[in-house]
Amino acid sequence: xxxxxxxxxxxxxxxxxxxxxxxxxxxxxxxxxxxxxxxxxxxxxxxxxxxxxxxxxxxxxxxxxxxxxxxxxxxxxxxxxxxxxxxxxxxxxxxxxxxxxxxxxxxxxxxxxxxxxxxxxxxxxxxxxxxxxxxxxxxxxxxxxxxxxxxxxxxxxxxxxxxxxxxxxxxxxxxxxxxxxxxxxxxxxxxxxxxxxxxxxxxxxxxxxxxxxxxxxxxxxxxxxxxxxxxxxxx
Amino acid sequence: xxxxxxxxxxxxxxxxxxxxxxxxxxxxxxxxxxxxxxxxxxxxxxxxxxxxxxxxxxxxxxxxxxxxxxxxxxxxxxxxxxxxxxxxxxxxxxxxxxxxxxxxxxxxxxxxxxxxxxxxxxxxxxxxxxxxxxxxxxxxxxxxxxxxxxxxxxxxxxxxxxxxxxxxxxxxxxxxxxxxxxxxxxxxxxxxxxxxxxxxxxxxxxxxxxxxxxxxxxxxxxxxxxxxxxxxxxx
Numbered sequence: 001x002x003x004x005x006x007x008x009x010x011x012x013x014x015x016x017x018x019x020x021x022x023x024x025x026x027x028x029x030x031x032x033x034x035x036x037x038x039x040x041x042x043x044x045x046x047x048x049x050x051x052x053x054x055x056x057x058x059x060x061x062x063x064x065x066x067x068x069x070x071x072x073x074x075x076x077x078x079x080x081x082x083x084x085x086x087x088x089x090x091x092x093x094x095x096x097x098x099x100x101x102x103x104x105x106x107x108x109x110x111x112x113x114x115x116x117x118x119x120x121x122x123x124x125x126x127x128x129x130x131x132x133x134x135x136x137x138x139x140x141x142x143x144x145x146x147x148x149x150x151x152x153x154x155x156x157x158x159x160x161x162x163x164x165x166x167x168x169x170x171x172x173x174x175x176x177x178x179x180x181x182x183x184x185x186x187x188x189x190x191x192x193x194x195x196x197x198x199x200x201x202x203x204x205x206x207x208x209x210x211x212x213x214x215x216x217x218x219x220x221x222x223x224x225x226x227x228x229x230x231x232x233x234x235x
Numbered sequence: 236x237x238x239x240x241x242x243x244x245x246x247x248x249x250x251x252x253x254x255x256x257x258x259x260x261x262x263x264x265x266x267x268x269x270x271x272x273x274x275x276x277x278x279x280x281x282x283x284x285x286x287x288x289x290x291x292x293x294x295x296x297x298x299x300x301x302x303x304x305x306x307x308x309x310x311x312x313x314x315x316x317x318x319x320x321x322x323x324x325x326x327x328x329x330x331x332x333x334x335x336x337x338x339x340x341x342x343x344x345x346x347x348x349x350x351x352x353x354x355x356x357x358x359x360x361x362x363x364x365x366x367x368x369x370x371x372x373x374x375x376x377x378x379x380x381x382x383x384x385x386x387x388x389x390x391x392x393x394x395x396x397x398x399x400x401x402x403x404x405x406x407x408x409x410x411x412x413x414x415x416x417x418x419x420x421x422x423x424x425x426x427x428x429x430x431x432x433x434x435x436x437x438x439x440x441x442x443x444x445x446x447x448x449x450x451x452x453x454x455x456x457x458x459x460x461x462x463x464x465x466x467x468x469x470x
Binding site for chain 1: 304355357363364365367368369371372379380381382385386403404405
């Protein structure tokens with residue numbers, strides 16, 4: 001609880017891919033159902049592996065502002081080529097939108113509803129607004145506000161995103177808590193003065209790869225899921 | 236139904252102040268309860284009268300990008316001076332946030348829930364994101380996405396706002412319908428290729444001033460409230 005604050009906690013800002021929804025399992029299931037002759041889990045990992053490098057190109061200015069939908073499509077085209085899969089354009093476009101159809105983790109909906117009874121809940125995702133809105137409508141995610149890198153024209157971990165949440169709500173950074181399954185996201189938020197909640201998602205990358213879920217004292221909360229976080233926040 | 240379309244209607248974008256919520260009645264009630272020695276309805280009208288001129292200053296570039304919360308505060312200070320009312324800074328700031336606490340019209344919630352069963356609902360308001368999120372949370376407005384002039388850094392009726400909604404969702408302008416109680420807003424949307432639904436709100440300015448609620452064939456729908464609109468759209 002070492003983060004400086006200037007008033008009570010008001011806003012919980014959620015990372016989405018991996019923290020709120022299970023991208024690996026959702027994509028693996030959809031790709032397996034398409035019977036493309038490739039393992040869905042491997043396909044999901046290959047697609048996601050292109051994500052950070054693509055955003056880095058935007059963050060460094062090598063690429064102008066580009067939405068995640070379009071970055072996903074660029075990566076998907078190369079992943080399909082790598083696996084030697086040919087699909088009709090309509091099917092590729094439909095598959096690209098699987099990121100709009102990701103399923104929440106089992107605790108997500110119940111946890112968010114409890115947390116929302118006391119706090120204002122928003123997203124802070126690198127996903128674009130249309131993607132996040134379609135995902136929320138399909139899955140029933142009860143956001144009070146959908147915020148995205150698209151609003152700030154900066155991708156996380158640029159400080160404009162974390163500070164932007166506080167600015168949008170007219171509160172101090174210490175009145176906002178980032179909830180995320182990714183330590184680098186939380187460290188960047190803490191450097192901007194936000195509070196931090198680390199939620200472990202050991203299955204984020206499927207059964208073959210184990211993410212770092214070790215406890216770090218630098219974070220204000222360490223929770224095993226959103227229900228545990230709701231307990232810790234007294235919701 | 237003369238609007239050119241390129242696909243089925245998908246998105247309903249709502250003007251908010253006056254169309255979804257009753258700013259006049261809400262402000263009049265709150266000001267009357269403060270017992271400032273001024274008629275709440277007159278106060279509400281004076282405050283709102285400064286709104287379009289203030290936004291025009293931003294639209295013309297006389298003023299840099301300024302949020303409605305801050306424009307409301309500038310106008311409020313001059314309205315308080317005009318009425319000879321002195322308040323402590325905290326009370327002024329609380330009063331300024333009355334725009335976050337506006338009540339919906341009686342048909343709003345039931346109408347939105349019906350419309351949402353078939354369409355994606357978003358706001359397209361000149362109100363800032365924090366204001367719209369606080370309003371929605373308090374009133375229970377079931378938006379799929381809150382969009383604001385703040386996202387586009389343009390105020391309505393600039394075309395960037397109407398076209399921005401279609402762009403965010405990756406649909407054609409003809410797949411978006413603006414729902415508004417204000418004809419100039421709808422004409423500007425139609426000029427960008429959006430569909431239009433005029434919803435009459437005869438009490439928007441209170442009992443002393445009657446807005447133009449006459450039917451105009453240029454609009455795709457003319458509805459007396461959101462329930463009527465839901466009927467017309469088969470929801």
